[in-house]
Amino acid sequence: MDIDCLHHVALPCSDLERSRRFYQEVFGLVEIPRPALPVAGAWFRIGNHQELHLVVGDPHTTFRGTKGMDSNDIHFAVRVKDYREVLDALKAKGYRENAHPNDPMSIRTSMRVGYPQIYILDPDRNIIEINAVSTG
Structure with a gap:
């Protein structure tokens, strides 16, 4: 294949x-x-x-329900050119790094895989990773 x-x-x-x-x-x-x-x-x-x-979708079969932010859970990732620009834009929209993981406006950041990552939830609590080559 x-x-x-x-x-x-x-x-x-x-x-x-x-x-x-x-x-x-x-x-x-x-x-x-x-x-x-x-x-x-x-x-x-x-x-x-x-x-x-x-x-x-059917809310009884495909939704994460009330789960909070867990970067190890099912998610998809997008790569952006400017990490800082995206982080600042999210914060300007009301997202917060110090929010509780169950808060839909929570941001989680990480460098554990060698490049910067931002995790947020969509309105149905689907996890989205936003990453970049560097924090640059």
Whole structure:
């Protein structure tokens, strides 16, 4: 198998409009056309070739529930060019490093893998890692 790239990540959401706003306002993602499917959702472009697919899901089967921030739990990661710029932008939107891990506005930072990482939760408590080559 000669894999070219990761094509998309699909995430469950309970409120499509709330999630749509989050990914547009926090990450600046642009929504792309989505085929007519039997379940509600939205697709976004990430970078040049990858996509994020939001799918309205069954709250009893696919959601993390009330789980807090745990960087070892299922998550996806995006790489950014400027770590400091992203950290400052998140803080300007109300995210806080000193917030409780269950707080939806919590930021967790780490350098444990050799590059800087930021972890945040989306409105349905899906974990997102934002990383960069350096803190630079």
